[in-house]
Amino acid sequence: MPTPVKSINDFVVKFANVNGSGSASANEMFARSLLRMGVPVASRNIFPSNIQGLPTWYEVRVSGHGWLGRRGGVDLMVAMNPQTWDKDVASVDPGGYLFYDSSRPIPASKFRDDINVIRMPLTEICNATYSDPRQRQLFKNIIYVGALAQLLGIEPDVLETLIGEQYKSKPALIAPNHQALHMGHDYARDNLAGACGLKVERADGVKDRIFVNGNDAAGLGCVYGGATVAAWYPITPSTSVAEAFGKHCKKYRVDAATGKNKFAIVQAEDEISAIGAVIGAAWNGARAFTATSGPGVSLMQEFLGLAYFAEIPVVLIDVQRGGPSTGMPTRTQQADLILAAYASHGDTKHVMLFPQDPKEMFEFAAQSFDLAERLQTPIFVMEDLDIGMNEWLCEPFAWDDARKYDRGKIMTAADLDAGKLFGRYLDVDGDAIGYRTLPGTHPSKGAYFTRGSSHDKMAKYTEEGDAYQEVMQRLLRKFETAKSLVPAPVIHQAAEKTGYGVIYFGSTAPAMDEALAALEAKGLHLNTLRLRAFPFSEAVSDFINAHEQIFLVEQNRDAQMRMLLVNECSVDPARFISILNYDGTPITARFIISQIAGRMTMTSREAAE
Amino acid sequence: MTYIVKPKLRHPALPVNKLGFTHRDYEGTVSTLCAGCGHDSISAAIIQACFELAIEPHRVAKLSGIxxxxKTPTYFLGQSHGFNSVHGRMPSVLTGANMANKELIYLGVSGDGDSASIGLGQFVHCIRRGVNMVYICENNGVYGLTKGQFSATADKGSKSKGGASNMDTPLDLASMALMVGASFVGRSFSGDKEQMVPLIMAAMRHPGPCFIDIVSPCVAFNNHAGSTKAYDFVRAHNEAVNRLDIMEPRDPITVEYAPGTTEEVALHDGSSLRLAKLDANYDPSDRIMAMAYLQAKAARNELVTGLIYMDRHATDMHANLNTVDAPLNGLGEKELCPGTKALDAFNASHR
Amino acid sequence: MEPFHAFLSRKCHHCGTPLLRLGLSANNDIVVCPACLKAGAFDDVLEEGGELTDSYDFSADTRAMIQRLWAERAAP
Incomplete structure (x- = not known):
């Protein structure tokens, strides 16, 4: 029997529940109580695709150091779902703890002898106290949270405060919840003293950070970014972006005097209609967006090609999930890169943004509208399920009240009256971007046809080779212009000179931070570049060319980011070593460390010479 | 010299409308369609309707599919912005454009090829949603642009130019529009300008989803014996249920009708519609009766034309969405951005 | 079956005769003036403002068809 795991502020608790049993809010309260004690946590949901009656897991990584990626492994399993018992027991690290409801007897063969079992007769306790089945269900969750609090040393008043906040609008529920909490707490104090070597101690690791999920941040970012039109179609995991936008609009975008809405949201009949409406609205001068996932982007391709060629602003938030086809709707991946970069037939290239967490999701969502209108092209904000559907600890959101929206190049009636020459696809300023006019602007000037067919500089139909190629070349030059407008990569030099580099992006970031620290402790140094957008700026090519070997970490099977870098930058593909995690779970620091350390055959110093 | 630009001669004695525009101001470029094409007559009717209504040409947004x-939006309203989108998807683009600016007039021009197959879903849903628009389907039973395949509105048993027979059940878009909530449904025939123009005028005035099905014979592919969308056939099987006139508030009454055969409907902007009933039993304010009537007539190969249905208390998508009066595309940071104070509160509530 | 043909509303700039649209093969339509036999590609002439020219070399059969169609149209 291995030594029981002992740790302060550094362990993983995993809850196994039945979906729809009311456990989600209790588990989240558990996580938040740790944050209130100043201890950073990273929590992740593992959802089934169905609605009720299927298993759901909630993994809380407690990290006094502040590492927010998945660690891998489980120190304390709270096994509340008989259906997944075997799997849950098997996932505990040797020396770890298994907490379960001992009301029903379970044969000894269902346990392991290298883990520590913590028994509590939850159902018995519940049935003795409550008679209503729904109450029994709901309070059971709070009771076990109370017990865990006692086992781990979570301050009771912290949980009491959270209960008070949660039921602020239903104060009658506060006392019964407090009672349930104490019931669990008292049982553990009287029966389970010393049963668990994992402890929580108050710290100052959270500071003023907030705990928020990426889709909520996306919806809020769209509000701050001035979106007035949203058209969307439900799909996992992007539905909550549209719902968040709607919720925030109801709060912030209702005209106080009239009670009317300064926004319009339409749930379209399918993704094609959704992107069509976004294009129509943007064509007509409103900031518009849609949110979807991989399958939706596949459907939208025809319209995306139209928006590219006819040069219409579009914001598309892609919350990536496991593909291909229906794939794994509730698992995460970064597998839509090629799809988004080159969406639609013919020669197309689209701008992509890669936020790393909800804070960047908020910022990039807002910025995407400026980019879309300035560049007159689709902007893909490439989120993923890991960021979108989990609460992340991140820096508080910020805004500058003096900030103005960049509406891009629009010719007004006054401009037209002043005699300015209008040609929709005329490159007047040398930045490869023409001026557009909005419908209804001027009685006799500025009207033109928007179409997906080939056109000349004045928007007239043409199939003449030279005119067509001129437009196509200008679109490439416009893509070059985008390089200076999109978020720049974040580059970090290692403490010691090294010939190794690592490139990564998006939700890989927290696991990468942790992995880099661990590798450095082993004497393995890497310079890092975190990509934040496509097209790639010169800094990206320069970084690649400055390193002998570059680890390229991404979450898809076919190394799609590698494909893009090789395609778009003048670099030697042999420098790349791909590190791929695509099983649908978020990448872990352990995985990155093992993959990189194993391949750094020289010390980083040798590689630098 | 090219064939595109029309000479901008203006005869000093050309009639002008209330706003001082001539008929020319509502025209576009010269059509490239076949001589005798029904679509050109519809374009002419649109021009006439806009002229008589005295709308500002640039305040119309014209959208079409493939x-x-x-192609016809190029041939009318040259001062309006146009959008030829992709096959079957004009309604979604129109819906979004409408969401952005509720104040323009949205004219969606499509065909049976564009609307009744690939576009069938979007056709239904933009009407269901109550988008304030005039949706005209120029209906010839064939895919003209790709040289004459049957469309989904081709009647069962009708013959193609090559002699093939259509065995599939036809769709009647006017019936479908009624079923999915259009608040104004009309049908006409490109050969009947007197019927088309007031229908289009009334639709442009109507605040809600308007659908007009206009049979428009294709002289190249579907104007022969055996076609139910040929000029001869339509003329022989046309049953107009009423005749429409738009009356301005100060228009003198010029025609006397026999009592009980006309109905005047006040429109919300002060003008009114005068309906001269040709079928005394037909009530265009009864949606259910209209649906049954169309089906019964279609079973006997008769084409019902005229104002089929109009809801006098129509509402539209913007009313359902409760949007502010000002067009959304005109709002800026001041109206739209909640600011740092709200963001600080958001942060505080997430700690 | 005869190749696709249809008279257009547009007229020949040189002599005012209604233009005839003719489908020479799939996706290869031309417009030709039946009177002076100047011709050009359909999209080129009608959409892009190209000129009708004498440089089309019609086969005898095509020429005969053009003349027959024009005669049929002109007949009362």
């Missing part, structure tokens, strides 16, 4: 009929 097909011969979708």
């Amino acid at each position: 097909g011969c009929s979708s």
Whole structure:
């Protein structure tokens, strides 16, 4: 029997529940109580695709150091779902703890002898106290949270405060919840003293950070970014972006005097209609967006090609999930890169943004509208399920009240009256971007046809080779212009000179931070570049060319980011070593460390010479 | 010299409308369609309707899909912005454009090829949603642009130019529009300008989803014996249920009708519609009766034309969405951005 | 079956005769003036403002068809 795991502020608790049993809010309260004690946590949901009656897991990584990626492994399993018992027991690290409801007897063969079992007769306790089945269900969750609090040393008043906040609008529920909490707490104090070597101690690791999920941040970012039109179609995991936008609009975008809405949201009949409406609205001068996932982007391709060629602003938030086809709707991946970069037939290239967490999701969502209108092209904000559907600890959101929206190049009636020459696809300023006019602007000037067919500089139909190629070349030059407008990569030099580099992006970031620290402790140094957008700026090519070997970490099977870098930058593909995690779970620091350390055959110093 | 630009001669004695525009101000470029094409007559009717209504030409947004009929927006309202989108998807683009600016007039021009197959879903849903628009389907039973395949509105048993027979059940878009909530449904025939123009005028005035099905014979592919969308056939099987006139508030009454055969409907902007009933039993304010009537007539190969249905208390998508009066595309940071104070509160509530 | 043909509303700039649109093969339509036999590609002439020219070399059969169609149209 291995030594029981002992740790302060550094362990993983995993809850196994039945979906729809009311456990989600209790588990989240558990996580938040740790944050209130100043201890950073990273929590992740593992959802089934169905609605009720299927298993759901909630993994809380407690990290006094502040590492927010998945660690891998489980120190304390709270096994509340008989259906997944075997799997849950098997996932505990040797020396770890298994907490379960001992009301029903379970044969000894269902346990392991290298883990520590913590028994509590939850159902018995519940049935003795409550008679209503729904109450029994709901309070059971709070009771076990109370017990865990006692086992781990979570301050009771912290949980009491959270209960008070949660039921602020239903104060009658506060006392019964407090009672349930104490019931669990008292049982553990009287029966389970010393049963668990994992402890929580108050710290100052959270500071003023907030705990928020990426889709909520996306919806809020769209509000701050001035979106007035949203058209969307439900799909996992992007539905909550549209719902968040709607919720925030109801709060912030209702005209106080009239009670009317300064926004319009339409749930379209399918993704094609959704992107069509976004294009129509943007064509007509409103900031518009849609949110979807991989399958939706596949459907939208025809319209995306139209928006590219006819040069219409579009914001598309892609919350990536496991593909291909229906794939794994509730698992995460970064597998839509090629799809988004080159969406639609013919020669197309689209701008992509890669936020790393909800804070960047908020910022990039807002910025995407400026980019879309300035560049007159689709902007893909490439989120993923890991960021979108989990609460992340991140820096508080910020805004500058003096900030103005960049509406891009629009010719007004006054401009037209002043005699300015209008040609929709005329490159007047040398930045490869023409001026557009909005419908209804001027009685006799500025009207033109928007179409997906080939056109000349004045928007007239043409199939003449030279005119067509001129437009196509200008679109490439416009893509070059985008390089200076999109978020720049974040580059970090290692403490010691090294010939190794690592490139990564998006939700890989927290696991990468942790992995880099661990590798450095082993004497393995890497310079890092975190990509934040496509097209790639010169800094990206320069970084690649400055390193002998570059680890390229991404979450898809076919190394799609590698494909893009090789395609778009003048670099030697042999420098790349791909590190791929695509099983649908978020990448872990352990995985990155093992993959990189194993391949750094020289010390980083040798590689630098 | 090219064939595109029309000479901008203006005869000093050309009639002008209330706003001082001439008929020319509502025209576009010269049509490239076949001589005798029904679509050109519809374009002419649109021009006439806009002229008589005295709308400002640039305040119309004209959208279309792909097909011969979708080419026609170039041939009218040259001062309006146009959008030829992709096949079957004009309604979604129109819906979004409408969401952005509720104050323009949205004219969606499509054909049966564009609307009744690939576009069937979007056709239904933009009407269901109550988008304030005039949706004209220029209906010839064929895919003209791709040289004459049957469309989904081709009647069962009708013959193609090559002699093939259509065995599939036809769709009647006017019936479908009624079923999914259009608040104004009309049908006409490109050969009947007197019927088309007031229908289009009334639709442009109507605040809600308007659908007008206009049979528009294709002289190249579907104007022969055996076609139910040929000029001869339509003329022989046309049953107009009423005749329409738009009356301005100060228009003198010029025609006397026999009592009980006309109905005057006040429109919300002060003008009114005068309906001269040709079928005394037909009530265009009864949606259910209209649906049954169309089906019964279709079973006997008769084409019902005229104002089929109009809801006098129509509402539209913007009313359902409760949007502010000002067009959304005109709002800026001041109206739209909640600011740092709200963001600080958001942060505080997430700690 | 005869190749696709249809008279247009547009007229020949040189002599005012209604233009005839003719489908020479799939996706290869031309417009030709039946009177002076100047011709050009359909999209080129009608959409892009190209000129009708004498440089089309019609086969005898095509020429005969053009003349027959024009005669049929002109007949009362």
